[in-house]
Amino acid sequence: MRRSLFEPTIEGEARLLLLIHAFTTERGGLDGRTKLAKLYFVRRYPEFMQRALAIRGSQLEPEPGLHTGSIEQGMVRYRYGPWDPAYFAILGRLQGKGLIETRPGRRGALAYRTSSEGARIADALVSTESWAPVGHATAQLRRHLDLTGSNLKRFIYEHFPEVTAARWGQSL
Numbered sequence: 388m389r390r391s392l393f394e395p396t397i398e399g400e401a402r403l404l405l406l407i408h409a410f411t412t413e414r415g416g417l418d419g420r421t422k423l424a425k426l427y428f429v430r431r432y433p434e435f436m437q438r439a440l441a442i443r444g445s446q447l448e449p450e451p452g453l454h455t456g457s458i459e460q461g462m463v464r465y466r467y468g469p470w471d472p473a474y475f476a477i478l479g480r481l482q483g484k485g486l487i488e489t490r491p492g493r494r495g496a497l498a499y500r501t502s503s504e505g506a507r508i509a510d511a512l513v514s515t516e517s518w519a520p521v522g523h524a525t526a527q528l529r530r531h532l533d534l535t536g537s538n539l540k541r542f543i544y545e546h547f548p549e550v551t552a553a554r555w556g557q558s559l
Contacts, residue, residue, distance in 0.1 A: 395473045396473070400481060401518065402430070402431065403427065403474075404486055404487065404505060404508065405509055405512060407500065408501040408525075410499075410533070416501075417500070418492035419497065419498075421536030421537065421539070422539055425536060425539035426528055426539065430528055435547060438547070439531075440531055487501055488502050509522075
């Protein structure tokens with residue numbers, strides 16, 4: 388794989404921060420990397436998000452400016468489905484900047500949650516014209532696809548065969 392696939396982008400950091408923030412509650416956070424990876428995949432590819440919401444009996448509420456074009460860097464097919472090779476670098480940067488924290492989650496997984504500074508920045512981001520659609524769509528994920536990581540993995544395997552049929556390391 389190209390080295391550039393492993394390098395985090397500021398846009399990737401912002402998207403992941405908003406995703407973690409949407410699932411941060413007073414007592415918990417986003418449980419586990421499997422759940423994080425699957426939600427990030429669905430959010431990152433609007434066509435899959437629209438299909439997922441339709442399957443779950445909802446639809447993407449229209450939001451002007453919702454990004455539906457190409458993204459700066461694609462995900463790849465990995466062992467358990469879609470994966471962004473830059474996850475570890477992005478998570479490390481967000482944690483190093485004090486924007487996210489990890490806590491023990493369910494079944495030994497790490498739960499990711501925004502810190503007070505991360506929450507402040509996430510709220511500031513979604514108040515901008517550029518990031519408001521991303522925040523809106525991410526909130527819809529929380530409302531309609533808040534499943535366990537294993538159930539999200541099964542959902543993707545069942546409903547997105549074109550993703551799961553890809554070879555390991557193949558760009559999606």
